[in-house]
Amino acid sequence: MTCSGFYRQLGLEVIAPMLQALPESYLQRFVADRCTTCDRVRLLPMPRCPYCGHSGDAPVAIEPSARLYSWTITPHRFNASWAAVSPYTVVTVDNTQGIRLHLPLCLDGTTSDLKDGQPMLLHREDVGAGLMLPVAHPTTPAA
Amino acid sequence: MSSRSVKAVISGYGMTEMSHCSGRTVLDQAAEACRQAIDDAGLQPAEVDGMTSFSLYHDSVPCSAVAATLGIGDLSYLMDADIGGQAAAHMVLTAAAIVEAGVADHVVVFRALNGRSGVRIGREPDTGGSTAFRYAAGLLSYPQVIATWVQRYMIETGADEQDLGAVVVAQRQYATRNPRAVRRKPLNLEEYLSKPFITTPFRAADCAIEIDGAAALVVSNRAKVSSNAHPMVAVRAGVWSSHQADLDLGGSYLATDYSRSFASHAASTLWERAGMTPSGIDIAELYDCFSGLLLMNLEGFGFCGRGEAGPFIRSGETGLRGSLPTNTNGGLLSEGYLHGMNTVIEAVRQLQLRAGDLQVHEPTTALVCSGGRVAGSAVILERLS
Numbered sequence: 001m002t003c004s005g006f007y008r009q010l011g012l013e014v015i016a017p018m019l020q021a022l023p024e025s026y027l028q029r030f031v032a033d034r035c036t037t038c039d040r041v042r043l044l045p046m047p048r049c050p051y052c053g054h055s056g057d058a059p060v061a062i063e064p065s066a067r068l069y070s071w072t073i074t075p076h077r078f079n080a081s082w083a084a085v086s087p088y089t090v091v092t093v094d095n096t097q098g099i100r101l102h103l104p105l106c107l108d109g110t111t112s113d114l115k116d117g118q119p120m121l122l123h124r125e126d127v128g129a130g131l132m133l134p135v136a137h138p139t140t141p142a143a
Numbered sequence: 144m145s146s147r148s149v150k151a152v153i154s155g156y157g158m159t160e161m162s163h164c165s166g167r168t169v170l171d172q173a174a175e176a177c178r179q180a181i182d183d184a185g186l187q188p189a190e191v192d193g194m195t196s197f198s199l200y201h202d203s204v205p206c207s208a209v210a211a212t213l214g215i216g217d218l219s220y221l222m223d224a225d226i227g228g229q230a231a232a233h234m235v236l237t238a239a240a241i242v243e244a245g246v247a248d249h250v251v252v253f254r255a256l257n258g259r260s261g262v263r264i265g266r267e268p269d270t271g272g273s274t275a276f277r278y279a280a281g282l283l284s285y286p287q288v289i290a291t292w293v294q295r296y297m298i299e300t301g302a303d304e305q306d307l308g309a310v311v312v313a314q315r316q317y318a319t320r321n322p323r324a325v326r327r328k329p330l331n332l333e334e335y336l337s338k339p340f341i342t343t344p345f346r347a348a349d350c351a352i353e354i355d356g357a358a359a360l361v362v363s364n365r366a367k368v369s370s371n372a373h374p375m376v377a378v379r380a381g382v383w384s385s386h387q388a389d390l391d392l393g394g395s396y397l398a399t400d401y402s403r404s405f406a407s408h409a410a411s412t413l414w415e416r417a418g419m420t421p422s423g424i425d426i427a428e429l430y431d432c433f434s435g436l437l438l439m440n441l442e443g444f445g446f447c448g449r450g451e452a453g454p455f456i457r458s459g460e461t462g463l464r465g466s467l468p469t470n471t472n473g474g475l476l477s478e479g480y481l482h483g484m485n486t487v488i489e490a491v492r493q494l495q496l497r498a499g500d501l502q503v504h505e506p507t508t509a510l511v512c513s514g515g516r517v518a519g520s521a522v523i524l525e526r527l528s
Contacts, residue, residue: 021275072290076341
C-alpha cells in the first residue's frame with residue numbers, strides 16, 4: 001500500500017455508505033466542534049460537550065499535526081470489499097488539539113518500525129465527488 | 144457479610160449445548176436453558192416471578208416470549224437490556240437487587256443467541272454516532288477495535304505476544320477437559336506463535352469463538368428456596384462501571400486510556416462493597432472475548448501488578464493448582480462466546496462443587512466480570528455453608 005490514493009484504490013462504491021453517514025463538515029471542510037464554554041474540541045457530532053455538558057459549540061479546523069498512540073495491521077479480510085488495500089494499517093493518533101482519530105496509515109504496508117509517540121501528519125485525500133477523507137503519514141523516518 | 148444476612152442467592156443454572164450451528168431457534172434454546180435452570184433450582188415455572196435478559200443487534204428473544212413458552216404466568220419484574228458482553232454480571236447483580244428489594248422472589252437471568260449461525264457481532268453494522276468514522280478508517284470489526292487497545296497496553300507495559308499466547312495456552316489447557324468447549328484441541332505456545340495474525344497483535348486464537356447456545360440461572364430469595372440439592376451461592380457484592388463510554392459499542396474516540404480495562408476503575412468500589420481484598424478470592428472467571436483483555440482484567444482487579452499478568456499466568460498461578468484458578472472452563476476463548484453468561488455459570492458450577500474434571504479444590508469465593516474495555520460489570524459470589 002503506497003502513500004497515494006488509499007481511498008482511490010478502495011473505490012468510491014466501497015466507501016459510499018460511509019460518506020453518506022459522515023458529517024458534511026468532516027468530509028468537505030475537515031472541521032470538528034469546539035465547545036464555547038470549556039474550549040475542548042470533539043470529533044464526534046454530539047448535542048452537548050462530553051467534557052463540561054454545555055451545548056454551545058463552534059466549528060474549528062482539525063489541525064494536521066498528531067502523535068501516534070496505537071495501531072493495528074490487518075491482513076485478514078474482515079470485509080472482502082477491502083481486499084484492494086489489504087493488508088492495511090489503521091493508526092490511532094492524538095492531534096495537537098487533543099482530538100483522537102483512527103485513520104488509515106499511508107506507508108508501505110509494513111509497520112514494524114512504528115513507534116509510540118511518532119509524529120504524524122494528517123492529510124486529506126480526494127475520494128471523488130468533491131469529498132475528502134483523511135489519512136495519516138509518518139512525518140519522520142522511524143528510528 | 145454473614146450468611147445470615149444474605150437474601151439473594153443463585154439457586155440453579157442451565158445451559159444448552161454450544162455449537163457452530165444449532166439448527167434451532169433462539170427461543171427454543173432460551174426455553175431449554177431457562178427450564179433447566181428452573182428445574183435445577185427445584186422450582187416450578189409458575190413460581191418464577193421475574194425475568195431478565197440481554198441482547199445485541201436484536202440477536203435474542205424477549206423475556207416475555209420465553210415466559211410464555213414456559214408457562215410462566217404473572218411476572219413482577221421484567222427487563223430486556225440491549226447491552227452486550229458487559230451485561231452478564233450486571234444482570235445477576237440487578238436480579239439480586241430486585242430480590243433484596245422484595246420485588247420478586249425468583250428471577251431468571253438468561254442469554255440466548257445463534258451467535259455463529261445467526262446474527263454475528265462482527266458482521267452487523269453499529270448504529271451509533273462514531274461508527275461511520277471508524278468504518279471509514281478501516282476499523283470494520285470488533286477485533287480490530289480491541290487490537291488498538293491491546294497494542295496500547297503492550298506499549299505501556301512491555302507485554303508481548305508471549306503474554307497473549309500465555310492466556311490462550313493456559314485457557315486451552317482447561318478446555319481440553321471441558322466437553323462443552325468448542326475449542327478443545329491442545330495448543331502450545333510454539334503452535335500459537337506459528338499462526339498468522341488476523342489483525343495485530345491478534346491471531347485467531349486470541350479471539351473468542353462465536354457460537355450458538357443459551358445459558359440461564361435463577362436468582363432467588365433464599366427464604367423461598369426449598370431445594371437442598373446444591374449449595375447456595377450468594378451474590379456478595381457487585382459493580383457496574385462505564386467510565387470511558389463512547390457513543391456506540393465499538394466507539395473509541397472519547398476514551399483516553401486504552402491500556403486499562405473498566406476493571407481498573409471498578410475494582411476499588413467492588414472491594415469496598417464486598418469488604419474484601421483480592422487475596423480473599425479463590426477463583427476468577429474473567430471476561431476474555433480477546434486474550435489481551437484478560438491481562439488487563441487480572442491487573443485491573445489487583446490480582447497482580449501492572450504488566451505482570453503474563454508472567455503470573457506463565458508461572459501457573461491461574462492453573463487448576465495455582466493460587467488463582469482463572470477461567471476454569473477455558474474461557475470465552477475456548478468454551479465459546481456466550482457473551483459472558485457462561486462465565487458466570489462456570490463460577491456457580493465451581494462454587495457448587497459441580498465442575499467435574501475441572502473442579503478446583505473447594506472454592507468458596509469467586510470474582511466474575513463481564514466486559515473488558517470502556518464498560519463492564521463484576522460480581523463477587525460466595526458459597527454459603
